[in-house]
Amino acid sequence: MNRILSRITSPTLLLDKKRCIGNIHAMVEKAQRSGVIFRPHFKTHQSLEVGQWFREAGTEAITVSSVRMADYFANDGWEDITIAFPLNVREMEEINHLAGKIKLNVLIVNKEVLPFMEQNLRHPVGIFIKIDTGYHRTGVDATDHKSIQEIIDRLDRNPLFKFSGFLTHTGQTYKSSSSQEVLKLYQDTVDKLVKLKENIHTHRERMILSIGDTPSCSLVHRFEKIDEIRPGNFVFYDLMQYHLGSCTPGQIAVVLAVPVVARYPERNEIAVYGGAVHLSKEYITLSSGKRSFGSIVQLNETGWNDIEEDGYVSGLSQEHGIIHAGRQLMNRTKIGDLIGIIPVHSCLTANLMKGYLTLEGEEVDHMGGN
């Protein structure tokens, strides 16, 4: 590891492969125990190499967040992909291209797109209806059985449309203040989906109830009454998930290594080369009311130590990071050192960094964002 650290000259996203594979296996096994389909979301890592680790753990079906990402993974041999983003009619040509070569599922969030799809779809696609179970971002309200039944009736009349089931994202769990609240929101989501399923009719043999958020998937011990889980962030976890109680610090698999460029003991600050273009501007609010753009860890022989209680990233501009540092952290930090930062939101950090370095010094690919 020292040999690897000495090679690092600029902000570098370190990936603990062992932890990452541990996270993958834990979720695979949990899905197996509950007998649900495991369709991990690949938007967090966007990596063919990390995808391969999933494949080796038995994963065959995946979720992505864009048509381009679907194409990226389809070209690497993934043949069962759900694009978990509202169908964008402007990308119909690319969707047709993909639907012609793999088992593709798309997401519809309203009936308005159906006439367009009926006219333009050329190959069979699986269709999930996005259900709004309380996050209020997109989807049909879970209690609006009438609209949902109308959509299904229309889907059932077209042989190219294979109605697959209901998909939801309980994104409100990311704003929870406790594990109990996450579990309550999860249960509420399941109840709404089950009630919906009982109240609608379709001639399809199977209807999948699919949930996705990492907090629920991490905290629920056994999935009941649902059929599929689509977590993504759990592959790396991050500071936000740790604060929600979704993971332990020992499960967090990525850390941004940044060079120290200045010290200001008189105001308890350390300046590092590592800013908004590396970490993103996502933050959490500490109990003190201050914003943290990342937690601090010390890099060591085999990876990194526990989270420092003595400091946090208090500010970010384009390439600068400011670390608020207590006396201990300040005293042992020299200009030219590397400091480790646990990102608040690993999906956004990975998207900005566009690549990883494992603790063994291997480079790991990333699609390159957007």
Added chain:
Amino acid sequence: MNRILSRITSPTLLLDKKRCIGNIHAMVEKAQRSGVIFRPHFKTHQSLEVGQWFREAGTEAITVSSVRMADYFANDGWEDITIAFPLNVREMEEINHLAGKIKLNVLIVNKEVLPFMEQNLRHPVGIFIKIDTGYHRTGVDATDHKSIQEIIDRLDRNPLFKFSGFLTHTGQTYKSSSSQEVLKLYQDTVDKLVKLKENIHTHRERMILSIGDTPSCSLVHRFEKIDEIRPGNFVFYDLMQYHLGSCTPGQIAVVLAVPVVARYPERNEIAVYGGAVHLSKEYITLSSGKRSFGSIVQLNETGWNDIEEDGYVSGLSQEHGIIHAGRQLMNRTKIGDLIGIIPVHSCLTANLMKGYLTLEGEEVDHMGGN
């Protein structure tokens, strides 16, 4: 333009070349009128093509924010570059490589790096001392004449070190609430730099006082007592600069075109394909106390209309944007339409989008971030 818009299938950063070149010429002329060196910061656009527009306007000296960016532009023939980021000792090899082929200026923010530089620098470099004039990010406090004199004395003893002057970034102007406040902060910065210059001694013939922030450079009519300006953001401007009074809406040269994927009239919301991985999570706080992640414009035959009073981007997740839309905007917006979003911070948006499309349909390069 309609032909160009009809080609757009996913989030695309539109660049109004005419406005951009107008912004460049206005700043070039202002610098000429004041007789100051114009050394624009290229971190906003990170583009060889946009760099060429500067070159055609007579620019020869530039500023960048990373060693990699210096290398990128040096390879395109730029031979006078200031890296306006605290010297990172871990990148000494790359710095030596650059210093061996172009006129390179580096920034030192403290005396601790001097022994390392004395030992490792192999070619002459210009050296600016970063002065903290109140932003408190990095640099030596403007009133700490003793430390600054010590650094200069040490620089003056080494023939490879060419002490160039004092550089500051009045970043506190970005948090101003009025143009008057920006001008007050600018004047305070100039006063501090002038006082510093009068109080230190060097055997160099010329000492440059260099300022950089776009709000000051935009609002000051005539630069006096300083020698160099390094604005960057002004090349595109953005919502933050408009709110500070640094520009008119008609000077903003980039807009993110995003496809509409869902409408929710019952809660005054439109969902678009365009999220944090396209715009960044930077926001401004509206007078209502709400956060805006972007303003809305209607795309038209020749570019885009004025800012809509009737809506703004109220939320962002990874790929989703939520637009709070009044009745007019809601009524005229259909699924599949393109909406224009003025980014809050164009530097971060450009860094994420990694490329531009001009209103004439030409693709314009971007270094690709970090």
